[in-house]
Amino acid sequence: MTIPNLVGAGLIVIGAGIGLGNIGGSAMEGIARQPEATNKIQTAMIIIAALLEGLAFGALFLGK
Amino acid sequence: MKIAEIETTHMILGKSGRNKLLGLISLFVFCSALASSAAPKSDGGSEGHGAVTSESEINEYILHHIKDAHDFHLFSYNDAEGHRKHIGFPLPVIVYSSKGLRTFMSSEFHHDDSGHHVVESDGVSLVKYHEKIYELNEGAHAVEFDEAHHPTNAHAVLDLSITKSIFGFLLVSILMLIAFGRLAKQYKKQAVPTGFGRVLEPLILYVRDEIARPNIGEKHYRRFTGFLMTVFFFIWTSNLLGLTPLGFNITGQLAVTFTLALFTYLITQFSGTKDYWKHIFWMPGVPVPMKIILAPIELLGTLTKPFSLMIRLFANISAGHIVVMSLISIAIIMKSTLGAAGATLLSLALSFFLTLIELLVAFLQAYIFTMLSALFIGMAVEEHDHH
Numbered sequence: 346m347t348i349p350n351l352v353g354a355g356l357i358v359i360g361a362g363i364g365l366g367n368i369g370g371s372a373m374e375g376i377a378r379q380p381e382a383t384n385k386i387q388t389a390m391i392i393i394a395a396l397l398e399g400l401a402f403g404a405l406f407l408g409k
Numbered sequence: 410m411k412i413a414e415i416e417t418t419h420m421i422l423g424k425s426g427r428n429k430l431l432g433l434i435s436l437f438v439f440c441s442a443l444a445s446s447a448a449p450k451s452d453g454g455s456e457g458h459g460a461v462t463s464e465s466e467i468n469e470y471i472l473h474h475i476k477d478a479h480d481f482h483l484f485s486y487n488d489a490e491g492h493r494k495h496i497g498f499p500l501p502v503i504v505y506s507s508k509g510l511r512t513f514m515s516s517e518f519h520h521d522d523s524g525h526h527v528v529e530s531d532g533v534s535l536v537k538y539h540e541k542i543y544e545l546n547e548g549a550h551a552v553e554f555d556e557a558h559h560p561t562n563a564h565a566v567l568d569l570s571i572t573k574s575i576f577g578f579l580l581v582s583i584l585m586l587i588a589f590g591r592l593a594k595q596y597k598k599q600a601v602p603t604g605f606g607r608v609l610e611p612l613i614l615y616v617r618d619e620i621a622r623p624n625i626g627e628k629h630y631r632r633f634t635g636f637l638m639t640v641f642f643f644i645w646t647s648n649l650l651g652l653t654p655l656g657f658n659i660t661g662q663l664a665v666t667f668t669l670a671l672f673t674y675l676i677t678q679f680s681g682t683k684d685y686w687k688h689i690f691w692m693p694g695v696p697v698p699m700k701i702i703l704a705p706i707e708l709l710g711t712l713t714k715p716f717s718l719m720i721r722l723f724a725n726i727s728a729g730h731i732v733v734m735s736l737i738s739i740a741i742i743m744k745s746t747l748g749a750a751g752a753t754l755l756s757l758a759l760s761f762f763l764t765l766i767e768l769l770v771a772f773l774q775a776y777i778f779t780m781l782s783a784l785f786i787g788m789a790v791e792e793h794d795h796h
Contacts, residue, residue, distance in 0.1 A: 395779075
């Protein structure tokens, strides 16, 4: 691991963290407004989080 | 813990399964007995297998665990005379060398992974270096390396060995065949399954009703439920097996996740409707110059989907294993500052909670892989209404 690699990994994690925070936060808001739609919101949340995670892991893997 | 596990499995499997399980266990015991009589040859602490005390050794050990291995290694210890003993059993090595197929047990390498021990097999000299098997060139007696650790007088062979991961792969397959075969047999006689089938039935219904049906659609979901179910239970069982102290890392192998993603890719492409292909190559409703730009992007999009499936599963499981092992090794690293008891307690507490999270991740990754596969297949078989 060289220093540019580590900085890149840190940037990826910051980006993914912001993204995941947004997804989670919005899902929480949605659930608070419509508790009866919890299941649907959770499923959609997990799918989008998984897509984002795939992107972040892909970047980490390519930068290794 | 082992006895309790076996007992519950006994309860679960019932009578006919019990015989099969007993057969499996006796095979396991036989193999281990064979191994402990043949394998443990002392080597004062060779690379990757010596006592692990320093930080760099821990790093190396963790990387060694993440990689696939040619023998099944449970643990090592130093005996009274200070010799290093390895407990585990050898697995068959099957390589296709320049002189044809060669098979032997991995114990022939005597736990050597640094390329020093040469195995002669019917005129072919083979060495193992960093879990890769090389064939020595004609006339060479010892392997030599250049600066980049590539052998200069040896070449790689086609390696078809039953490695640790493939052994785990087969174990998972056998477990699944026993469990689901029994369940299928029960359904012929009665509507409500007994024993372990009661655990499996809601999971099967969950995959069918919550993953396959809403994502693929009422009309086509039946065709793909079998594939989705196999993928789900295979990934989940493999992930759970990776959490046992046996040291498997099946879904953390890129080759395994690649194959799983390849299946999803091929099934998606071959079940694509006319509309699906039209939306890729000639997107309706956009101007012609945009259509030309969009076609390669959309074509690339079909490849990035399985690629992200592959990377996600591999990276999640590998990362989980690395973090659990790092937390366990706190017991070794912090020993000097916290004392043996304090360091052990800290690492035990941390790794316990992380293992609980990993239990969730094991299910979640199986769920996400299946869910996204269903979503991609659903996109391919979807029938668009034409405006």
